[in-house]
Amino acid sequence: MYSYWKNNQLKIAPWIFLAPGILMFSLYVVFPIFQSINLSFYQWDGLGTKTYIGVENYIELLDDEYFLVSLKNNIIWLVLYLLAVPAGLFAALFLNQTVRGIRIYKSMFFFPFVISQVVVGLVFSWFYAPSNGLLNVILEAFGFNSIAILAEEDYVTYGIIAAGLWPQTAYCMILYLTGLNSVDQEQIEAGRIDNARGWRMLWYVILPQLKPATFIAVVVTIIGALRSFDLIDIMTGGGPWGSSRVLAYYMYEKAFSEYGFRMGYGAAIAVVLLMIMMIYIATILYRLYRDERGD
């Protein structure tokens, strides 16, 4: 027995080390994904028996105008949330100096990312508040009419995204600041000799070197956009009239709130969200695979 272990420990040891992690991750992450996909073909109120209904949940989705609103909002989130990437880059360029106290400034710029989205949500809903919110106080001081951003169907999603961009920009900024630290000094000097300055330097010399930072920034931003939930729940609860819902939020409502206990239908919404995400996950894995082959 002992000699078996001695001779084979290189083969067995990795699985012993992997076992607890794989067990937990399978139980709470891998299996539930498949359970959800399976559940999306059933009708289930969470308590009684499950009834198999084939693709009916998905057919119903096509006619569900709230689903389409949520899907549309998710796309708006995805597109606008990506503004955090260039915004973060410019914040990083602005702060990439060595003047006195700059470290404190960098940390303070990063602040919004560290605090909970619940706090961000509360902070921004007070900021937007129609009568006493600071935004409207400022608007009125400049002679504009006040607007109740979170009560207007046309503005609400944009208002929430703006709140989301606050921490996300901070995150992208930190990625770029770290990236700028390792930009090749010689290439910059060479560029300066070739008279590349400002924008040209940024575009042709700096940005290509910041590629890894850009990749991570885009990935985390897309993931953040598709997972958006907290801010919507805190700031509007999906309203007014469901106009600020996104897929993740709509699914939660359908499955768990007074609107539903329709677990199968909720699962179908989640599967749609997963499908969108799979495009990005596949890209990430492909890149990882390419890098691994390159080793």
Next chain:
Amino acid sequence: MFPTPIERTKPSTQLLYKIALPISIVIWLLPLIAVALTSIRSGADINSGNYWGMPTSINFVENYTAVFTDSPLGYYIFNSFKITIPTVIGALVLSSFTGFALGVYRFKLNLFVFFIFVAGNFIPFQILMVPVRDLSLSLGLYNSVWGLVVFHIAFQTGFCTFFMRNFIRALPFELIEAARVEGVSEFKIFWYVVLPLMRPAMAALSVLIFTFVWNDYFWAIVLTQGAEAMPVTAGLNSLNGQWVYNQHLVSAGSIIAALPPVLMFFLMQKHFIAGLTLGAVK
């Protein structure tokens, strides 16, 4: 350095930059500053609509004490610690194992297992909601601190494995080879050779996981009900619902709830950033 160091520019530009810095930080943090200012106002000011004028009194001590005496916020914060600390420990233990296995050994399914961890970490976790809630119910962990801990450990293991594995890959492999030649067992290699070198990775992950889990709201509302096991994020939101006319107190509560991760960040900034950049940009 890019952009051009400010010391090398005209004096006027330098001056402009030094003025722009504090102004930009005030604008950037304006919503937060507003909350901080509200949190020290008196209830009378709030009720009379005096949000932005001169405060009639500074109620810093009163408000911040009231949050703890008149609401269960202190209890929620305690819950948050009870959830966050075991999660950090659990995720670090599991992922130092998995990271070691995937980083050190070459075997057929290595990349496959690694990709499962990475992919699982990137999914929109809402898809796990219904099955995980059912699982917690059937394990008797629903609405308990441990229910959240176990889930968070499992989920964070994905990200931590990714991080640990890449970190271990970058370590000098000769150390392990040398130990093997000496006949040191694999477990001892893990414990005496690799683990001591993993300290920076552990520091980075612990601040990061602390922040992620402390700030989690979604799983808090999916896996708990009522005040018993509720962490501070969900607690703060319910407080906001109850204290509609006490915005100064909810503001104070928000500041308190934000403090632990902010302190964590300031104390361990270097590690925090190393973790966030996934070690990919050095």
